[in-house]
Amino acid sequence: MEKIPISARCPIRTTLDLLGGKWKLLILFQLFKGPLRLNELRKSIPDISEKMLVQELKILVDSNLATRKSFGEVPPRVEYKLTEKGKAAMPLIEAMREFAISYEAKEP
Amino acid sequence: MEKIPISARCPIRTTLDLLGGKWKLLILFQLFKGPLRLNELRKSIPDISEKMLVQELKILVDSNLATRKSFGEVPPRVEYKLTEKGKAAMPLIEAMREFAISYEAKEP
DNA sequence: TTCCATACATACAAAAAGGTGTGTACTATA
């Protein structure tokens, strides 16, 4: 039996679990514009490796933040798309943008 | 000379650099309620280690998101407090809370 | 026949993040 501290399941931790790390929010942000194929995502995030992209997409799909649709063609064609839950991250990204802007302002 | 991809300095990455990781947002959240001493922070985040707390606070201070005020007493008394830039993270935390709530809802 | 494109998988290595345990300075208090 594990000892779970009182704050182990607060909304901040939940969100960190779902969206933490270097890439997930960047991927989600790209997908807001509409469904994308793997290679399209790769081009829109130039410094991500293929492995990371595949791995993070899998996690996003497992968390029900995105869906994967394979067209069963050859060469393979697969499209990734946000779910409703995934789209709910938009205000969060907006808040991040605003935070970054206010941080970089010269004011106090 | 380093090669910097086109998207290296977007607001998402800036925010991730400043607030990423397991602890910074939790610490900031505690400090919204008002200035706190190290031990008070430790009690309000039961599962953080002293090293992590000190280390993360130092980073937050270096980033101008918080300030450190030593009272020069013995035993030491030090207070940590948010700066204006630090307070600007509040909407972000609010957005995280809302995201977590919507994620955990049973709807689609 | 060789090569290309796509969307992966897998093994391995490097780097970053996080955790544990101990020590220190100083004073007050028991």
Added chain:
DNA sequence: TATAGTACACACCTTTTTGTATGTATGGAA
């Protein structure tokens, strides 16, 4: 005199995350 409290520092270790380099299946184009 021994102990406690505070806010650290430092060494060391483990885990997690990220990166690199290859390999695979398939069919069509050259």
